[in-house]
Amino acid sequence: MTKKLSILGSTGSIGENTLLVADNLGEQIDILYLSANRNVERLIEQAQKYYPKTVAIVDEEAGKKVTSALNGQIEVLTGREGLLELAGRDDVDIVMNGLVGSAGMEPTLRSVEAGVDVALSNKESLVMAGSLINEAKQQSGAKIFPVDSEHSAIWQCLAGEDMDDVRKIILTGSGGPFRTKNVETFINITPKEALNHPNWDMGNKITIDSATMMNKGLEVIETYWLFGLKADEIDIVVHPQSIIHSMVEFADRSVKAQLGVPDMKIPIQYALTYPRHSAAHWEELDFIKTGQLTFEAPDLEKFPCIKLAYEALRAGGSTPAVLNVANEQAVYNFLDGEIKFTEIPVIIEKACAEHHYIAKPTLEDLLELEIWATDFVNAYN
Numbered sequence: 001m002t003k004k005l006s007i008l009g010s011t012g013s014i015g016e017n018t019l020l021v022a023d024n025l026g027e028q029i030d031i032l033y034l035s036a037n038r039n040v041e042r043l044i045e046q047a048q049k050y051y052p053k054t055v056a057i058v059d060e061e062a063g064k065k066v067t068s069a070l071n072g073q074i075e076v077l078t079g080r081e082g083l084l085e086l087a088g089r090d091d092v093d094i095v096m097n098g099l100v101g102s103a104g105m106e107p108t109l110r111s112v113e114a115g116v117d118v119a120l121s122n123k124e125s126l127v128m129a130g131s132l133i134n135e136a137k138q139q140s141g142a143k144i145f146p147v148d149s150e151h152s153a154i155w156q157c158l159a160g161e162d163m164d165d166v167r168k169i170i171l172t173g174s175g176g177p178f179r180t181k182n183v184e185t186f187i188n189i190t191p192k193e194a195l196n197h198p199n200w201d202m203g204n205k206i207t208i209d210s211a212t213m214m215n216k217g218l219e220v221i222e223t224y225w226l227f228g229l230k231a232d233e234i235d236i237v238v239h240p241q242s243i244i245h246s247m248v249e250f251a252d253r254s255v256k257a258q259l260g261v262p263d264m265k266i267p268i269q270y271a272l273t274y275p276r277h278s279a280a281h282w283e284e285l286d287f288i289k290t291g292q293l294t295f296e297a298p299d300l301e302k303f304p305c306i307k308l309a310y311e312a313l314r315a316g317g318s319t320p321a322v323l324n325v326a327n328e329q330a331v332y333n334f335l336d337g338e339i340k341f342t343e344i345p346v347i348i349e350k351a352c353a354e355h356h357y358i359a360k361p362t363l364e365d366l367l368e369l370e371i372w373a374t375d376f377v378n379a380y381n
């Protein structure tokens with residue numbers, strides 16, 4: 001049976017990998033919709049290759065070039081509203097949300113409200129609006145299929161298990177490029193250094209999140225919303241080889257782990273073909289070449305973002321949303337050379353402490369908090 005697919009963020013890292021997966025699956029996938037932020041050339045190339053029903057591009061000036069190039073053969077939507085309209089269409093079987101940052105939250109909500117299953121790479125969706133998205137899921141019957149390698153691993157480990165038997169979830173992380181670096185030198189870290197991840201090939205924002213280990217913190221919050229465990233039941237273990245993608249410990253102290261080479265195509269394909277593990281030609285895991293697997297505790301002095309994320313999860317309400325937006329803007333400011341690497345957690349902590357707490361934020365509340373937190377970070381000096 002052919003699945004009709006919409007890809008939000010098709011020109012980004014997750015989107016490009018999703019298209020490679022679609023190529024591998026052949027007639028099992030029919031690509032109906034593609035979207036991009038402003039990458040005109042790549043979106044045009046994709047549209048001309050896959051010939052979707054509609055494309056959306058957020059940058060309206062860029063949209064003029066896309067419209068001209070496609071010459072009326074494919075519908076072109078522009079602006080933020082165009083993206084949201086595409087996300088809310090219910091004539092597809094599954095939406096791949098590969099958007100980066102808080103911009104991906106509302107499209108996830110639109111898709112779920114439309115009753116469409118979402119293959120979710122955009123972890124910020126659940127970090128910001130987990131309660132709203134889960135409520136919408138219950139009303140519409142839509143499902144969330146996790147695409148992050150860690151949450152895909154947990155999902156696979158839980159197959160056939162009773163959640164009452166789960167003692168804890170163990171998220172693994174590589175530790176990023178600065179795992180062994182002296183913390184006293186962190187103040188001099190440059191964007192170029194921080195973008196040099198040892199194992200994964202990812203977009204700039206998530207790569208910096210890996211360097212600060214905020215990615216693990218955000219994954220803790222996402223784990224809470226996906227699997228319903230408390231903060232104290234979610235652990236982080238540093239695993240530099242990135243072969244074990246996460247683990248589940250059960251009440252009898254047995255542990256299940258999901259292993260594989262660090263390749264995002266694997267969790268993407270599983271999300272699109274669930275519950276099958278369809279054939280693929282990706283690199284296979286060679287245990288002999290892999291050799292030793294090692295583990296260590298995360299260093300919270302070096303990586304205070306982990307602690308901030310746990311605190312935000314325990315605080316609940318609007319705090320995780322502010323944590324997320326403040327982190328995102330601080331990362332971009334670091335990449336632009338406006339702040340130091342070590343200022344990222346300082347700014348996030350201040351934003352969380354100084355925002356007006358809301359116990360049950362609505363979508364409108366979250367959109368207003370997004371503006372407030374962005375302005376707060378940009379005003380930092």
